[in-house]
Amino acid sequence: MISVDNLSFGYSDHKILSIPHLEVQEGQHLMVLGSSGSGKTTLLHILGGLLAPTEGKITIGKTDLYALSNQQIDKYRGQNIGLIFQKPHLISALSVEDNLVLAQYLSGAAQDKGRAIEVLEELNLGHKAKSKVKALSQGEQQRVTIARALLNRPRIILADEPTASLDDANAHKVIQLLKSQAEKYKASLMIATHDQRVKDEFDLHLNLTAA
């Protein structure tokens, strides 16, 4: 599903990241572990098409990601990759529902309010659809970002420290939620974390160490 070859990022004298080969099969989930500064976020950004690697090739399915033009990458990401960040970045000028519709619009997908509500309801947020983002709690906001990531039925879900700002109970809930949703959409889930509470949730681990 995802394969990484000869990936390196950084400058000749200062390598931040170097991965000779990595492969994640369809339906497999990967936990990327490592202390801060080890390049977890960099790896996720490279996989998500947000940051071009210095060297190497990223293949998702049959697509060589960085052989695409910038605009094609934006489009590909919008349609195939769901991103979840440590902080729940939502567009505060819009309602919860409109945040999801915006994601449909920007990815070029059809704007389907029904689908947005459906995803919100899966995450027990149906009643918050018309709320302003600011009126939501931190945990609710994080769930909205998950809903947003799932909205376009992505093939890959990339989550960067999704549990860092959550308490124990919520942290486990979020991981379970991500796992079950990923399985439901038959997507590969990759979580980058240094959170000891959640590292044993997945079998497949990638340990990064600061270079």
Add this chain to the structure above:
Amino acid sequence: MNLFKLSWNYLKDKPLNTMLNILLMSLGIAIILVLILLSTQLEENLGKNKRGIDLVVGAKGSPLQLILANVYHIDFPTGNIKLDEAKGLMRNRLVKSAIPLALGDSYRGFRIVGTNHDYINLYQGEVADGVLWSYNLEATIGSNVAKRLGMKIGDEFFGSHGMSDAGMDHDEKSYVVVGILEPSGSVLDNLVMTNIESVWAVHDHEEEHEHEEGEAHDHDEKELGSAYQTGLPDGDSDDEITSLLIQYRSPMGAVQMPRMINSNTNMQAASPAFETQRLFSLLGIGVNLLRSFAYIIIIISGLSIFISLYNALKDRKYDLAIMRSLGASRAKLFVHVVLEGVIITVLGGLLGFVLGHGLTEALASSYEKSEEVGVTGLVFVNQEIYVLLIAIGVGIFASLIPAFNAYKTDISKVLADD
């Protein structure tokens, strides 16, 4: 969801900021529109009223006053000229036509003008009701006079001396209305027109009355004017008129006549074209000053749009990065930010348009003379389009730098900076 709705939601999220920017923009535009509306209408009307008049000849004094009094009927006459001298001038081979005017009286604020039918033809005046004057003490009135004073054919009235309401009435001889003109958008609308001899008769009568008291007069005798259609009335050597409106036979006239009149006679010649241009260059200083002031307001509003977008983008760089991560291209974000500037200026422009026209109309209706000058807020001048385009240009320009910043947002860096 679309870019317009997205930009609109951002603007709605900061209502005070948006309101301020829209208000600033609309204020600048409104001031410019008021100036444009007033000056173009004024210029147009002044131009319309001086058409066909190459030279005004009257008593010595201020040339501008001569023009204002005899062409536009807004200033007091400079004095009178001798009928004999006027007759001499009319025989000049450089003169194609000359229309005599005898001013000095008014009726309830509207001027009584002694002249002939040529004057009506000069402005292509049409009779709406009744006929043009021919007998002495008959008067044909402009449409606005009839409307404002509620006068109709057969009404009799006394002229009063001077140009204002407060003048003394000539209460011995009354005029009778024989005709009402169609509205023409020219000075005719606001004038009471009669024979020159009628104006003389009203004044002579008083003198006779004082000096030859007791002598019998036949008040009922109707006397046909000696030159009610064209030319000058017979009169005697003591008679005077106020001015002559001259049209040259050839461009040669423009070279020779003013100098000839100004240096060789007791009369003064002034060119309406030259004097109105001079008037406008005097007024122009004030208009230009106000106009620059308004443009400064527009520039400041552009600056204000720039600052609010620029500041907002600092808080919004995460939003922009997220939008990129959701699949938005750089170009889309660029347009998204520019759209915000454009929405503000378009709204400001529309509000300014309404304000400008409303203000002009309010000014026009609160100032009673404006109808005479022909100013209204309910017309559209082509120049306005340019002002609105300039305003939208300012909005786009103000949002270019913020938009470019949005364009080059480094998503990875912003998102990693948590």
